[in-house]
Amino acid sequence: MAKSPHMSRNDFVKGVVGIIGTIMGIVIGLPAIGYILSPALKTQTSDAWIPLGPLENYPVGTPTPFSFTRSKVAGWQKTTNSYGVYVLRKTEADTTVFSNICTHLSCRVIWHEDIAQYVCPCHDGHFAKTGAIVSGPQPRPLDTYENKVEDGNLFIHFVEG
Ligand code: FES
Numbered sequence: 001m002a003k004s005p006h007m008s009r010n011d012f013v014k015g016v017v018g019i020i021g022t023i024m025g026i027v028i029g030l031p032a033i034g035y036i037l038s039p040a041l042k043t044q045t046s047d048a049w050i051p052l053g054p055l056e057n058y059p060v061g062t063p064t065p066f067s068f069t070r071s072k073v074a075g076w077q078k079t080t081n082s083y084g085v086y087v088l089r090k091t092e093a094d095t096t097v098f099s100n101i102c103t104h105l106s107c108r109v110i111w112h113e114d115i116a117q118y119v120c121p122c123h124d125g126h127f128a129k130t131g132a133i134v135s136g137p138q139p140r141p142l143d144t145y146e147n148k149v150e151d152g153n154l155f156i157h158f159v160e161g
Pocket of ligand 1: 102103104105106107120121122123124125136137138
């Protein structure tokens, strides 16, 4: 007896089950692949307002240090960096926040009350209380952060480079 050119009921059922199985595999598998790959595709924003606490914690006229950490995610790698600033309240209402990173080769400057200057220990760079260059190889004054006060609390606008 010659075989019929039409598909048998069994072949039809097998074909339909195969197609449904494939569709279910794709529906279930795509989110899993996305979950596995998502850390590699993530980009963390590095732009934030950092709280420095109550403004009244910072005395007028004396640079006061503050430090904080920021974590950065690049793919599966997470790095945490620490940053330091000096808060200088020139008056009750006028505040400047300086980065403690020397503008020469990025060492950290330290405030010396006895000479009223920030001193960089790497190449003896000196900065005035206002961040201006006093002496040394640094090409520009200390960098500053945009700042604001909300409900008595000080914030700086931090943009990670
Ligand atoms: S790194 Fe500060 S003076 Fe060179």
